[in-house]
Amino acid sequence: MNKHFKALEFDKILEMLGKECSFADAREQALTLKPVFTKEETEKLLKETDDAYVLIGKFGTPSFGSPTNCANQLRRAQAGSGLTTLELLRIGENLRVIRSLRQWRNASDDRASSLDKYFNNLMPNKFLEEKINDAIIAEDEISDKASPTLSDIRRKIRTASSKAREVLDKIVRSSNYSKFLQDKVITQRDGRFVVPVRAECRGSIPGLVHDTSGSGQTVFIEPMGVVQANNDIRMLRNKEKEEIDRILLELSSMAGNCADSIIGSYQNLIDLNVIFAKGNLAYTMKAVTPIVNDKGYINLKKARHPLIDKEKVVPVDITLGKDYTLLVITGPNTGGKTVSLKTTGLLTLMAMSGLMIPCGDESEISVFKKILVDIGDEQSIEQNLSTFSAHMTNTIDILKQASRFSLVLIDELGAGTDPVEGAALAVAILQKLKEKGAKIQCTTHYAELKEFAITTEGVENGCCEFDVQTLRPTYKLLIGIPGKSNAFAISKRLGLSDDIIDNAQHLVSSESRRFEDTIEQLEKRRQTLEKRLKEANDTKALAGRQREKANSIIEKAKREAEREIEKAHQEAERISSRTKAQAQSILDRLENLEKKQKMSAEEKAKLRKSIDKMENTADPIKEKKNEKYTPPRPFKVGDSVLIFDIDKDAEILSINEKDGTAYVQAGIIKTKVKLSNLRLNKEKPKVTVQTSRKRNMPSKMDMNPTTEVDVRGETAMEAIMDVDAAIDNAVLMNINQLTIIHGKGTGVLRAEIQKYLRTHKNIKSFRLGNFGEGDAGVTICEIK
Incomplete structure (x- = not known):
């Protein structure tokens, strides 16, 4: 393996991938996986992994069985050689796996996938598979069949x-x-x-x-x-x-004839198994598919090093290549500087190899032509190289290979020699790499490199946070702030005497002290701002939760209101149906009594009781909370009033002082209402229906405009006369529609009126009322 990849421990990632594979050849291919170096190839590999990830999530990992590489045996059979029972059984097993995988894909999802080319290249041969399985029972047993x-x-x-x-x-x-x-x-x-x-x-x-x-x-x-x-x-x-x-x-011979298709299908089995192993590894790592670019821009959100226990690893945010091309990371030892370097390089290698990476959504990774690394102790006794010499040898090699398409990761640049010379050398090396356009991430303890990052355009400081109180690193990477080594604070915490620490502080140059003090002040301000930001975020999150809770309550109230309205509709329909049935029953009794031509007082009382009960049932509206109301004067017949609980205007038809009720008409509806539920409206001109039976035609000035005529209880002749007068009145007043209230009864009055309307020259059309207009109890006419 490339030494730079091995320094980033890419071989350990491949070992994890190999454990997810089902058979030897797929495992071997996984262990030799290499990154690609173009954006298009990287996106293609990541798309395949992502599609496998989705299929695993929906349908589970397909079974790959235990196929074996039978290429040599198949080529021998193709040349005319005979195979053993064991060799044929292995070929049969390969054919079974090929067929089952093809069936799994056909049954799993109709949507197109980038893996379809692999599945379509699987060539099942059920005839040969069954021939082998029917003929050979075991390695040393042939079937009678x-x-x-x-x-x-x-x-x-x-x-x-x-x-x-x-x-x-x-x-x-x-x-x-x-x-x-x-x-x-x-x-x-x-x-x-x-x-x-x-x-x-x-x-x-x-x-x-x-x-x-x-x-x-x-x-x-x-x-x-x-x-x-x-x-x-x-x-x-x-x-x-x-x-x-x-x-x-x-x-x-049959297997030899199919050798090419079986060998090709087996290679597709290997490819598919490695791709699904990538998908399973992504589930293990809780990984995502990153956005890929070839501009050298890295933006990792909540990135986690995949070789550190996922319960212990601290996610870090790493950016590089956009506002700055060089990131200098400082901080104490064991603070996580090297882990940050390796996380950047390792996740880049994984993405370039088609592996999803453990980080947050919308993370972005760049494809590089070369990833050059100098991490770890390269001291070599055999080559007579010190640590500094070994690192410098690697650095020289990196300088030769680096270009604007390279990612360079250097740990402790310039360490292992005189600090002054080492720091100067480190600055010079970083300047040269920056001139070449490489994207660089390095770690250091040198204050000179911190100053270089502050004063140089395109260079940024970063630090790994350290908690001096607990003497423990937080492993958080903070970009934009130089870090402190905290040597004095750590030594004091560990028990080094104050006089030694004070003496050491005096030995440090005044410029270094001022620089460290500035860094310390910046760190304090950062922590304060971070605390305030956290409080603001917590407040925002709380407000968001409360808003969601309020929205939920509102939605729940809306749903309950809709249910109540629907329930009310159903109840209204039930009451309407029951009232209609009761009304029809009363009409039937009236008809029977009419036939008998007599009605006893007892029967009248029963009939009145039934009507009252029906009225109460048909008016289920609950009264509003009735306020104390005293009318300015006593109610009288003809008054215009407001029915308080239903907010409906009406006219008093009669008053019963004994039980404190009034019989009122609201529109076409007549009902009994308690006097306490009525409110006296302001005096209005009284509108009466011109139902006079006088045949002389009134003048237009004398007539009141009306759209209703009530003929209930009249004979057919009287009703027709009133309807005729109302029609004439409507024609003179330019009223287009007239409602004739005749009641349901036996239907004789309705039939006579409609017979008359058919022959009237001023009637354009007529119809029975709809639900809410009076149903069959009214006829609505359209005037020409």
Whole structure:
């Protein structure tokens, strides 16, 4: 592996990726994964990983089984060679995995994916797969179903074996021969059935001796009665072997004919397994797909080093390459400076290799031609190099290779030699790298480099925060602020005496002290501002939560109101239906009583009670909270009043002083209302319906405009006269619509009125009222 990549521990990331792979060749490919160096290739690899990540999230990781590389065996078969049962079984397993993966993709999602080219290049061969699986049961067992000939041969072998066993069973159970046997068992030697006979009795059982026991006390004799059967079995075994060889050769030939497609499909299996391993690794790391550019701009949000325990790692924000191309990170040892360097380089390498990176959404990474690194102790006794020499050798190599397409990461630049010379050398090296246009991130303890970052355009300071009170680093990277080494504070905290620390502080130059004091003041101001920012963010978050809570309450109230309105509608429909039924019942009773031509007082009382009950049921509106109201004068018939609880104007038709109620008309509706629920309106000119039965035509000045005529309770002749007068009145007053209130009753009055309307020259059209207009109890006319 490239030494720069290894210095960033990229090999350990590849080992993690290899553990996510399912079989050896995919694991080997994962371990040799290399980054690409163009934006297009990087985006293509990341897109494949992201698509695998999405598929895993929706449908889980597909099963890759245990495929093996059968390229050599397939090429041999392609050349005409026969394969063993184990080799054919492995080919069959590969075909099964190829088919199952293709089926998984077809069943998973209809949407196009960048992985489809890999899935489409998987070439299933179910015929060959089933042929192999039907023919071969295990590495050392061929199925009877492999061919009819093999099945027939094995049937004959079983028959011959059965005959031989029958003969030997008789010998074993015979009282004449059993006394010569060592054991009453039947065994085999060289594929032939024999019986164990005591050595001294070998002549007592005629037959062929095939073997002798190790002790010499037992001989294995093939009795003459089973010689022919054993010969038949031997011949059949030879035929069986020939048939098996033929079957294996035939399967090998079929596999050879498909060698190219199987080998190509296997390579796609490897590629897919590595891509899905990348997706699984992304889930393990809680990684995201970064935005990719080739401008050298890095903007990592909440980046986490993937090799540090995710429960302990502190996320850092790192930017480089836009407002500045050189970031100088300072701070105490073990504060996280080197981790910041490695995080930048390692996440860049991962993205360029198609791996999602552990950081926040909207993070951006750049593609570089070269990533050049000098991190760690490079001291080499064998090469007679000190630490400084080793680092300087690496730095010289970096200077030769660096360009504007390079990312340079240097840890403790200029360390290991005289501080004054080392600092000067470090500044000169950074200036040279900056001139070449490289994007540079380095760590240092030198105050000169902090000053260089403050005074040079395109260079920025950064520091790793350190808590002096606890003597522990917070591992937070703060960009824009130089860091302190905190050597005096740490030493004092650890117990170094004050006089030594004071003496050391006096030995430090006044300029260095002033610089450190300035840094300390900046740090204090930063902490104060950060605290205020945190408080502001907390307040903003609290306000946001409260706003969301208020919105939730409002939405809940709206939903409840809608439910109540719907419930009210349903209740109104129920009441309307019930009232209609009750009204029809009363009308039926009236009709029956009319037929009888008489009505008792008791029946009138019942009828009135039913009507009152129906009115109360049909008016379910709950009264408003009634305020104390005293009318300016007593109510009288004809007064214009307001029905308080429903905010509706009406006219008093009659007053019942006994029960404190009034019978009023609101529009076309007549109802009974309590006097306490009425409010007296201001006096208005009384509008009355011209229902006079006088046939003389009134003048236009004498007529009051009206759109209604009520003829309920009248005979047909009287009603027609009133309707005719109302129509004439409407024509003179230019009224376009007239409502005739005739009631439902038996329908006779309605029929007579409508019959008259059909012949009237001033009537354009007429219809029955709709729900809310009076239904079938009114007829609405349109005047020409």
